[in-house]
Amino acid sequence: MPITILGIESSCDDTSAAVISDGELLSNVIANQDVHIKYGGVVPELASRAHQQNIIPVVESAIKNAGISKNELSAIAFTRGPGLLGSLLVGSSFAKGLSLALEIPLIEINHLQAHILVHFIKQIDKKPPAFPFLCLLISGGHTQIIIVKDYFEMEVIGSTIDDAAGEAFDKCAKILGLPYPGGPYIDKLAKTGNSKKFSFTKPSVADYNFSFSGLKTNFLYFVNAQVKLEPNFIEQNLNDLCASIQHIIIEILIEQLKKVAKNTGIKEIALAGGVSANSMLKETLISVSEKNKWQCYIPELKFTTDNAAMIAITGYYKYLKNKFTDQKISATARYNL
Numbered sequence: 001m002p003i004t005i006l007g008i009e010s011s012c013d014d015t016s017a018a019v020i021s022d023g024e025l026l027s028n029v030i031a032n033q034d035v036h037i038k039y040g041g042v043v044p045e046l047a048s049r050a051h052q053q054n055i056i057p058v059v060e061s062a063i064k065n066a067g068i069s070k071n072e073l074s075a076i077a078f079t080r081g082p083g084l085l086g087s088l089l090v091g092s093s094f095a096k097g098l099s100l101a102l103e104i105p106l107i108e109i110n111h112l113q114a115h116i117l118v119h120f121i122k123q124i125d126k127k128p129p130a131f132p133f134l135c136l137l138i139s140g141g142h143t144q145i146i147i148v149k150d151y152f153e154m155e156v157i158g159s160t161i162d163d164a165a166g167e168a169f170d171k172c173a174k175i176l177g178l179p180y181p182g183g184p185y186i187d188k189l190a191k192t193g194n195s196k197k198f199s200f201t202k203p204s205v206a207d208y209n210f211s212f213s214g215l216k217t218n219f220l221y222f223v224n225a226q227v228k229l230e231p232n233f234i235e236q237n238l239n240d241l242c243a244s245i246q247h248i249i250i251e252i253l254i255e256q257l258k259k260v261a262k263n264t265g266i267k268e269i270a271l272a273g274g275v276s277a278n279s280m281l282k283e284t285l286i287s288v289s290e291k292n293k294w295q296c297y298i299p300e301l302k303f304t305t306d307n308a309a310m311i312a313i314t315g316y317y318k319y320l321k322n323k324f325t326d327q328k329i330s331a332t333a334r335y336n337l
């Protein structure tokens with residue numbers, strides 16, 4: 001009998017369900033929530049309500065697209081945290097109810113661990129990173145460098161002391177009047193911009209940590225001062241501003257990664273999280289990897305931002321290790337790696 005896991009993700013503003021069978025992806029359905037766009041950020045109460053509307057059709061589609069019946073599921077894996085509590089509650093309550101109804105085991109998942117283990121979804125012509133590997137986990141809420149020693153043995157050796165890299169992209173995009181989330185817009189506009197046109201101060205942070213809030217303030221003051229001199233400054237320089245801010249964010253990330261790789265001697269390097277969708281970051285990592293003889297692993301675009309495929313694959317490895325949970329489990333907004 002194959003081991004078939006239904007994964008459910010609802011930690012922020014994407015409702016997603018996926019089915020993985022013996023490590024292979026059968027379906028991955030994501031419902032995005034457009035309701036937040038006009039507010040320039042995720043509104044927790046609206047996110048929670050949208051999850052309630054989406055969860056049943058999303059799970060039904062995931063099972064249907066997988067070409068299986070719900071009775072063929074071996075277990076249900078759900079995101080326990082970290083994330084928005086109201087959002088997490090929708091996915092976790094649904095998962096608990098379904099596991100009771102189908103009389104199959106329940107598996108709780110750490111969303112951050114899942115972003116990393118997405119590399120282990122079986123894919124033709126693609127091998128997963130070998131342990132131990134370094135993972136640069138960069139999303140809207142987290143920026144960390146992790147030594148991944150085994151599937152469930154992970155050591156965080158560097159973290160942001162303030163904003164996350166995704167937050168830096170999104171906040172700078174907002175300053176430029178771009179929609180939320182701004183990361184993908186900056187990525188696109190930067191392609192035709194000059195990254196050397198404007199320079200910003202790089203933060204100095206101890207050890208392997210990161211800081212982005214000073215950079216954002218630096219960017220804000222610079223843009224405001226220029227707009228005072230020339231009201232059309234943003235419009236006239238949009239692509240160069242995007243390329244310049246993107247350039248420095250990437251430089252900060254890669255510099256710390258190089259330091260850790262050098263000091264640990266680890267040459268297997270993986271990216272994970274929403275920001276790893278950034279095209280210039282991917283290009284930079286590939287060229288830095290060639291120079292340093294690293295083997296780099298970049299997730300496919302559909303696996304970078306929040307998705308349930310990563311929850312299902314993590315559930316699969318937990319299933320193999322008999323790591324189940326019971327109905328007493330509750331969602332948690334904070335959940336460290």
Ligand code: KG4
Nearest residue numbers: 139140141166181183187274275278305306
């Ligand atoms: O992992 P994720 O989907 O959600 C969290 O768990 O936070 O990451 C979302 C973040 C947002 O900040 C978004 O702007 C950023 O990932 N992002 C990007 C790109 N695509 C998504 N940042 C830069 N370039 C991109 N192409």
Ligand code: ZN
Nearest residue numbers: 115139305306
């Ligand atoms: Zn995420």
